[in-house]
Amino acid sequence: MKLKLALKHLGLPALLATGLFTSYSSVAAVSQAVQDTNAAAAEQVTKPSFEDYTAALRQEAEQKGYDNALLNQVFSSLTFHERVVKADQSQPESVETLSTYLPKRVSTIRITMARGFYQQYLPELEKIGEKYGVQPRFIIALWGLESSFGRFMGTYSIPSALATLAYDGRRETFFRQEFFNALDILAEGHISFADMKGSWAGAMGQSQFMPSSFLAYAQDGDGDGKKDIWTNQLDVFASIANYLKQQNWDNSITWGREVVLPEGFDTAMAIQPGSLARAAWLGRWNDSARSLTKWNELGVRRLNGTALPARDLQAALILPDGKDGRAFLGYDNYKSLMHWNRSYYFVTSVGYLADLIIAE
Numbered sequence: 001m002k003l004k005l006a007l008k009h010l011g012l013p014a015l016l017a018t019g020l021f022t023s024y025s026s027v028a029a030v031s032q033a034v035q036d037t038n039a040a041a042a043e044q045v046t047k048p049s050f051e052d053y054t055a056a057l058r059q060e061a062e063q064k065g066y067d068n069a070l071l072n073q074v075f076s077s078l079t080f081h082e083r084v085v086k087a088d089q090s091q092p093e094s095v096e097t098l099s100t101y102l103p104k105r106v107s108t109i110r111i112t113m114a115r116g117f118y119q120q121y122l123p124e125l126e127k128i129g130e131k132y133g134v135q136p137r138f139i140i141a142l143w144g145l146e147s148s149f150g151r152f153m154g155t156y157s158i159p160s161a162l163a164t165l166a167y168d169g170r171r172e173t174f175f176r177q178e179f180f181n182a183l184d185i186l187a188e189g190h191i192s193f194a195d196m197k198g199s200w201a202g203a204m205g206q207s208q209f210m211p212s213s214f215l216a217y218a219q220d221g222d223g224d225g226k227k228d229i230w231t232n233q234l235d236v237f238a239s240i241a242n243y244l245k246q247q248n249w250d251n252s253i254t255w256g257r258e259v260v261l262p263e264g265f266d267t268a269m270a271i272q273p274g275s276l277a278r279a280a281w282l283g284r285w286n287d288s289a290r291s292l293t294k295w296n297e298l299g300v301r302r303l304n305g306t307a308l309p310a311r312d313l314q315a316a317l318i319l320p321d322g323k324d325g326r327a328f329l330g331y332d333n334y335k336s337l338m339h340w341n342r343s344y345y346f347v348t349s350v351g352y353l354a355d356l357i358i359a360e
């Protein structure tokens with residue numbers, strides 16, 4: 001029984017290394033054998049209880065040297081959330097188009113609120129924008145889209161949500177690491193355990209940072225020694241701006257623009273579809289990237305039909321809904337936003353909202 005459980009968590013190379021499957025001649029056969037083993041294991045082996053799982057998690061935390069008082073506090077109230085697992089399993093596939101998505105995400109009320117907050121916080125935003133080299137309208141747009149301007153940050157206790165997702169097992173390594181990242185944030189004293197709330201998926205605070213993003217990008221915007229992305233507006237703004245800065249944001253350009261392609265355009269020049277790791281996706285970006293001058297020569301126009309801006313910029317062609325859908329030229333900042341959330345729909349909504357904040 002124990003052997004079968006352990007096998008479940010071993011990747012294919014590890015299994016090959018064990019020599020258990022050397023009698024199979026092809027990888028396909030091994031792969032089938034692994035599937036069979038997993039299926040058999042699922043039927044025969046009772047999964048450890050959440051309590052057993054978190055007991056092992058605590059042991060690992062103790063070995064890593066976390067303060068016992070902190071561990072007592074966290075582990076005494078770790079809760080398994082069935083709803084977290086359900087939500088994780090029922091994330092919808094993309095069943096809508098950009099034209100149904102955008103009006104929902106960039107609604108009239110959200111645009112109005114974004115403009116209001118932009119005016120309200122303009123002095124602070126300008127200071128932060130200058131320090132990090134990010135136009136304030138993008139800070140407000142990300143804030144508005146991530147948490148509806150801090151109104152919806154999620155109500156799950158982050159350690160419980162992450163422990164649940166790790167226990168669920170489909171991305172255990174990732175969520176286990178995020179759990180320990182969350183412990184690091186608590187250990188540094190940025191937020192109390194009781195206030196460390198976020199989404200079922202582990203995204204925290206007004207910027208909806210995963211703990212790893214918090215550790216990489218969060219900032220103390222007001223200089224009080226804490227990085228509080230839950231309740232401190234300056235910390236939230238500075239953290240969002242710093243994320244973009246660290247991802248090579250260039251405030252001399254915008255995100256990109258929607259364009260019109262000429263009749264019979266060769267869409268092979270667009271970034272080709274497919275779910276890819278970031279490095280591979282960047283490769284496809286580079287395949288598509290051309291100068292605005294070149295795109296202009298190819299007949300690509302602004303939405304109003306006029307020539308593209310006469311600037312020395314590189315841009316890639318993006319077709320979020322395929323060759324028959326709307327077309328966009330993404331500038332280098334588009335890549336920074338795709339690092340934040342690798343979704344063409346999401347990035348387009350950020351760009352649209354940011355544009356509308358300053359539209360006449």
Ligand SMILES: [Ca+2]
Nearest residue numbers: 220222224226
């Ligand atoms: Ca602070």
